[in-house]
Amino acid sequence: MKTQSLSGAWQFRQAETDEWLPATVPGGVHTDLLALGRIPDPFVGDNERRVQWVAEADWEFRRRFTVDAGLPAQSWVELVGDGLDTLATVSLNGRALGRADNMFRQYRWDVKELLHAGENELLIAFASPVRYAAEQQATRAMPGVSQAIPGGPHLRKAPCQFGWDWGPQLPPIGIWQDIRLEGGDQARLTDVHLRQSHHDGEVDVTATVSVMPDAVGGLTARLQLITPDGQSFAAETVVDDETTTLHLPVLRPQLWWPNGYGEQPLYEAIVTLQRGDIEIERRDYRLGLRTLELRQEEDEWGRSFEFVVNGVPIFAKGSNWIPADSFPTRITDEYLETLIRGAAETHQNMLRVWGGGFYEEERFYDLCDRYGILVWQDFIFSCSVYPLDDAAFLDNVHVEVEENVRRLRHRASLALWCGNNEMEWGWVDWAWPKQRELDDLKVAYDRFFHHTLPAWCAAADPDTTYWPSSPSSDTPFEAPNGQRQGDAHYWDVWHGRQPFTAYRAQYPRFMSEFGFQALPPLATIRAYAAEDDWNMTSYVMEQHQKNASGNSLMVGQMLDTFRLPQDFPSLVYLSMVLQAEGIRYGVEHWRRARDRVAGTLYWQLNDCWPVASWSSLDYFGRWKALHYAARRFYAPLLLSIEDDPPRQGVFVTNDRREPWDGRVRWSLETLAGVGLAGGEQAVQAAGQATTPVGAFDLADYVTDDNRRDLVFIAELWQGDQLQARQAAYFAPTKHLQLVEPRVTADCAGDGQSFHVTLRGRSLARLVEVTLEGADVVFSDNYFDLPAGRAVTVTGDLPAGWDGARVAAALRIRSVYDSFQQHGGN
Known part of the structure; x- marks a missing residue:
């Protein structure tokens, strides 16, 4: 087969204008206009609203080219578009080839007889997706998410590009994947x-x-x-x-x-x-040679939901994946690997490719195969009603499904095909059932996701399990978010304003979504908000919070846990450690119950723009406190405390197949490090199980007068090596009698890396370590530093840095510093 790429330098213009401008393919109108300085950066300030006109207009792209020698002589020659986004009319040398109306499909047109020996011109006219959606919505309204431009479900385009509760309304237009000529022998x-x-x-x-x-x-x-x-x-x-x-x-x-x-x-x-x-x-x-099944067997709690690889049950530890940029053609190979590697470095073994984005490109699945990340793959339907009663719509989706299933079915990482995100839940518990005019679409939903789509999947990929929706009990319209069988999404802690302790009342068979928001690091906020806007209720900060009540929910839970922050940087820090603490609390609980709960996928791994969101990696790939916490709470060997003051239960959860032998040391001490009680005991942690170490009732030591000055510390040791440390308290953090911890730091660098050893005279709660002027991933961060103990963190030296520069740039913050500059309670 011979190919000729037509990617590269193109021209584009707004329809019905005369000015042709330079364009890059793959790419899109927004990124081309941005490169030319014709629009402001949509990610800065409130520029998102200033560029809405772009997606409301029609656009044309053209490329003039000469056909490579030898291609016209082939038995067949086709124009192949791997990704046209989305409503496109394609012409070659003034002759119409056809139309495209699905960004998830490949399109092919026979062009052998239309190609010229000299210059050829390919013209692709794109119609506005926003105008199309509005026209279709006026004909028949399809309920969707409140943060989105209405009408998106009518169009086979990434739903989140119309807006979501973490994403902007910036639907791209253009040629977003490769376009080329292919020709070859009659046999193919x-x-x-x-x-x-x-x-x-x-x-x-x-x-x-x-x-x-x-x-x-x-x-x-x-x-x-x-x-x-x-x-x-x-x-x-x-x-x-x-x-x-x-x-x-x-x-x-x-x-x-x-x-x-x-x-x-x-x-x-x-x-x-x-x-x-x-x-x-x-x-x-x-x-990758492996067996993989979704095991569902009756047990004392209902029916299991457990992925089994090569005969070994896997506790799924991971997160949910959204598109890594609102303009996906800007995602570099290096950045994509940074995100996937970041998941692997925090012991994650599964990502759910969420149904509001798109089927990812080959390079994404290449990385998942390489890093051992299982993929729960949603089909692209999310949180909306779709026109599944429309024959033309279904024909379009059929091609989309068949192409993508065939493209991905050989992947070692592919674990599951899932019909949609939260739509069955919507038909049961949201407002949709109350709208009688939607009854026929519920029938169409049932037919499509419980009969048609699984049949398509089984025909193309009989080896991968199909699951109808997330969440689902696999019994149509019965308890889709229940705890007896299937998977669950639990959002009462965020949307329902429940405390983090509410996680402990939940025992889903598989927790595929739950989350809590945080602001991104201050360096990221600087990218979109001037210092004058550094206030949670400022106009710009609220433009970068797409969940209607997000900032108030964040602050409300923050004040339940911490004291009022003294300034905006402290608020940013507290938002991140609050998120980390909340998700840790849930994951540790579910991992302790691993015989009943078979996986946790927190919402969400990544961002598509700089924003307040549920992510653990922000838009620039910076690690938030949650991502560091994930490295601890997803560790193969987990030490956790089930705190019920004055009782403290200690557990070791071992994901490894082999048992682990070691010791647990525990102590009850004051924040200043004075010991009141303690002990040590040997532990043999069985493989793939949770082992209770002990339940320590400390009522004889803990009183109303001293509970604010106490900490319970558990440590996991193997030989002379500390494996893990956990701390639990007897009062909310905001009520602890924290004093200035006076953390000292000893820094050294060896040319490639550096290490920093921290010590404090009193307990430092949730210590944050940063280097001013550099983005560094530390070996650990946002941890408790008890009095009298040392913690050493390491990292790669920034280019041109040495140990002395690290020492000068080192900044240390703890909860104490968030409310008080100097000594005091």
Whole structure:
């Protein structure tokens, strides 16, 4: 096959104007206008509203090109668009090729007879998605999220691009993935389906190869596997039918495991179609050899919901993934890897690709395969009613589903196909059932997500489980957010203003969404708000808070936990540690109940712009306190305290398959480090289980007079190595008798990295370490530093820095500093 990329330099203009401007493809109108200085940065201040006109207008893109030599002589030549966003009319040399109306699909048009020997002109006219949505909404209203431009469900475009409760209303327009010419022999591959069968320690890899029906004859199909250590073996067969299957046994397979359970060896699979010695077409894949099932078995609590890989039950530790930029063509390979690696570095083994975004590009799944991140893949339907009774809409979606399932089904990381996000919950518990005019669309929903879509999935990918909605009990319209079976979303702590302790009343079989908001780090706020706007209720700060009551919910819970912050930087810090503490409280509870709860995916990993949100990594990839906390609460060996003052229960949760032996030391002491009680005991923590260490009733020591001055500390030791430390208190943090901890820091650098050893004269609560003028990921951060103990954190030295510069730039903050500059209570 011959290809000619048409990506690169294009021109664009607003429809019905005469000025053609330079454009970049892949790209879009907003990013092109921004590069030219024609619009202000939509992410700064309130510029989002100043650029609304862009998506309300029609636009045209054109490219003039000469066809590569040899391409016109091919038996067929097609124009291929991997991603046209979204309402596009395509013309070549003045002749209409066709229309596109789905950003998730690939489009192909026969252009062999239309290409010229000299200059050719490709013109793509994009109609406004906002105007289209409004027109369709006027015909029949589709309920959706309140923060979005109405009418988005009528269009096969990323729902969140119309706005969400963490995202701006900036729907892109343009060519967002590769566009090219392809040409080749009459014989061509129409499908390759790779599968694997495991038995008796061996794996049989098969490739079912489909070719054009009129091209059968004189063809050979070949499957080659290259092992992770470079060995190669192959099978080939004559193609004597439209569909041919090749088999390759792998005798000593290297198995692929999720992050934390083993390695991620990847085999290279190469499928070629040949005529004699001539290679007609080639497709390359990466395969991880593994078995994966969603195990649902009756038990004493209902029915389990547990992912099992290579026969080993996996506790799913992860988060929810949203598009990494409102303008996805700006996402670099380096940035994308920073986010996925950040998940892996915090022991996450699953990401849920949420149904309000889009099916991610190949590079996303490449990274998940490499880092051992299982993917819960939603289809792109979220929080809305869709016109699933419309035949043309369904035909469009059918192509979308088939293309994306075929594209991703071979992935080692692919764990689940999920029909939608929160729509079944909407039909049961939201306002939709009260709107009788929607009754027919509920019937259409039932037919599509419980019958049509699973049938499409099973036909294209019989090896991956289909799940109808998230949350769901897998019984249509019955307790979709229940705790007996299926997965659950729990939002009462955020939207319902319940305390963090409410998490402990929840025992879902799988917690696929829950979360709490925080502001991003101050360095990120500087990117969109001037210092004069540094106030939670300022106009600009509220423009970067898309949840209607978000700032008040954040502050309300903050004042339940902490004292009133003395300034805005302190408020930013408190918002982040509040988020971290809340999510920690929930995850530790569910991990202690791992025989009943099989996974937690917090909302959300990442952001699409700089904003107050539920993310643990902000738009610039900066680690919020939650991300550091995740490294601790998702650690394979978790020490946790179930606090019920004056009683403190200590537990060790071990995700490893092998048991762990060590010791737990505990102490009750004053904030100044004076010990009142303590002890030590050996612990053998069984593999893949939670082991209770002890329940320490400290009523004889804790009184109304001293509870504000006490801390319970538990430490996990193996030999002379401290594995984990936890602290619990007998009064809310805001009531603790904190004094100035006078934290000292000893810094040193060795050319590549640095380390900082911290000590304090009194307990420092939730210590934050930063370097002024540099973004650094520390080995640990936002931790409690008890009196008389030392904590050493490390990090990579910024370019050109040494230990002395680290010492000069080091900034240390704790809860005490958030309300008081100097000594006192």
